[in-house]
Amino acid sequence: KNEVEQSPQNLTAQEGEFITINCSYSVGISALHWLQQHPGGGIVSLFMLSSGKKKHGRLIATINIQEKHSSLHITASHPRDSAVYICAVRRDSGYALNFGKGTSLLVTP
């Protein structure tokens, strides 16, 4: 079983909708990352969280350490938000990140 599980795998939304992507993990972590990957493109780090909530523009990321769960929210979604969103965790005891398999988001006009 993967240590990092994301849901949903695929998501289609209409422009303007509020979007939530979920991430659950099963190990102790020191940090959780939300990453964005556009088709054919490199990966961009959106957020790094170790507690609470962070906001950047229309993006909001939250984490509940006790429940081992994080969510990424996109408000007023736009077609340019179409991308794969990836959750990744850094274990307490490790150097590298463990990745979820990603959520493919398509926002239609």
Add this chain to the structure above:
Amino acid sequence: DVKVTQSSRYLVKRTGEKVFLECVQDMDHENMFWYRQDPGLGLRLIYFSYDVKMKEKGDIPEGYSVSREKKERFSLILESASTNQTSMYLCASGEWGGYGYTFGSGTRLTVV
């Protein structure tokens, strides 16, 4: 801005060739990583390095080796390329504690 630069965006190599993928970062990060990304499998760690000349195997090191002779450069080597190594390869660098993680643009390698 932190930059992680991968030397090639696309590569096509023949089975059996020795392949070098280069990665350079400009932020003096201690940690550097090589991942491969495949549909349905996500990103998987091949090797990482936490200091010059230091390396650790990741989850899928078979068929690969790495070299880190200078802090800013981390090379991935496919000793004898095989078709099952056709993939997107991503390099990343980061500071201690998991902060400042930055990815390169990726190299799409096709082995024919």
